Amino acid sequence: MSAVVADRFGGGVALVTGAGAGLGEAMVEHLAAHGVHVVVTDVDRERATAVASACVAAGGSAEAHHLDVADGDQVDALFAALWARHGDVDLVVSNAGIESGDRVCDMTPAQWRKVMAVNTDGAFHCARSAVPRMADQERPGVLAIVASTGAVTSLPYQSAYVASKHAALALAQCLDLELKAAETPVQVSALLPNWVRTRIFDDVRRAGEPVHADARATFERMAESIQEQGMAPERAAALLLGAVARGEFWCFTDPERTAQLFEERARTLLDLRLPARPGWLTA
Numbered sequence: 001m002s003a004v005v006a007d008r009f010g011g012g013v014a015l016v017t018g019a020g021a022g023l024g025e026a027m028v029e030h031l032a033a034h035g036v037h038v039v040v041t042d043v044d045r046e047r048a049t050a051v052a053s054a055c056v057a058a059g060g061s062a063e064a065h066h067l068d069v070a071d072g073d074q075v076d077a078l079f080a081a082l083w084a085r086h087g088d089v090d091l092v093v094s095n096a097g098i099e100s101g102d103r104v105c106d107m108t109p110a111q112w113r114k115v116m117a118v119n120t121d122g123a124f125h126c127a128r129s130a131v132p133r134m135a136d137q138e139r140p141g142v143l144a145i146v147a148s149t150g151a152v153t154s155l156p157y158q159s160a161y162v163a164s165k166h167a168a169l170a171l172a173q174c175l176d177l178e179l180k181a182a183e184t185p186v187q188v189s190a191l192l193p194n195w196v197r198t199r200i201f202d203d204v205r206r207a208g209e210p211v212h213a214d215a216r217a218t219f220e221r222m223a224e225s226i227q228e229q230g231m232a233p234e235r236a237a238a239l240l241l242g243a244v245a246r247g248e249f250w251c252f253t254d255p256e257r258t259a260q261l262f263e264e265r266a267r268t269l270l271d272l273r274l275p276a277r278p279g280w281l282t283a
């Protein structure tokens with residue numbers, strides 16, 4: 001059990017987007033196990049309902065809602081209703097995210113836009129709707145934006161995902177600066193998970209992507225590797241939520257690997273290096 005999560009958020013209310021599977025589901029379970037009432041939201045209503053029901057069956061407190069984070073009006077309507085019902089919402093985790101896996105020029109504009117709409121616009125919609133409400137409540141709230149270690153890397157065949165995560169991290173950093181400038185007591189945290197064993201690659205494959213053979217081979221290898229080497233989502237959730245509860249801006253699942261990636265990014269920029277081809281690429 002994590003005393004810091006219970007101390008900070010126990011007895012309060014937290015909302016998690018994309019909480020019907022993977023990391024979001026694990027965060028819901030972790031929060032509920034630490035005495036938090038969790039609002040479980042997902043674009044897949046059945047998944048959200050199943051996760052909330054499992055929490056309640058395990059003795060926790062949860063409610064489920066359909067929410068497509070790409071739709072700003074839906075986000076605003078649900079947040080308005082939740083604040084009206086609960087008074088304060090202590091934590092919003094903007095977690096919903098989707099993968100992409102193709103060469104830039106093989107993607108349709110609709111494929112590109114969908115990834116941006118969920119991964120980047122979704123975080124913006126949550127920030128825009130939650131932060132002013134959190135600023136007005138008695139106990140200042142926390143907005144946690146799930147980016148990725150992809151937010152500091154460049155990878156072939158994953159341009160939309162990587163670009164969307166660079167943007168989500170930049171959004172978190174700019175927002176934090178603005179809130180500090182205005183002395184608004186809302187905490188912003190940027191979550192950079194590294195490699196977590198979830199089903200994130202499955203939806204992309206179901207949609208028939210990627211189309212190019214090199215991209216497909218790389219993607220298959222990543223999908224296998226995440227199952228073989230990814231961290232258990234429960235462990236990732238505990239690490240990330242512990243850091244959020246401690247008031248940290250930077251929250252990691254694998255600090256050592258993330259530090260290496262930060263170093264590579266810094267070296268690339270400082271030495272004006274060309275992006276390096278990752279060693280694990282199959283093609």
Ligand SMILES: NC(=O)c1ccc[n+]([C@@H]2O[C@H](COP(=O)([O-])OP(=O)(O)OC[C@H]3O[C@@H](n4cnc5c(N)ncnc54)[C@H](O)[C@@H]3O)[C@@H](O)[C@H]2O)c1
Pocket residue numbers: 017018019020021022023024041042043044047067068069070095096097098118146147148149150192193194195196197198199200201226230
């Ligand atoms: N798994 C990893 O290794 C990893 C690494 C870095 C970052 N992340 C990030 O963690 C977050 C969660 O990913 P995951 O691995 O648990 O994925 P996942 O596919 O297991 O779960 C994502 C959930 O988001 C939901 N979702 C998809 N589109 C949505 C939308 N428009 N609105 C609301 N919900 C939507 C899906 O239905 C699903 O339940 C994502 O932002 C992802 O980019 C994951």
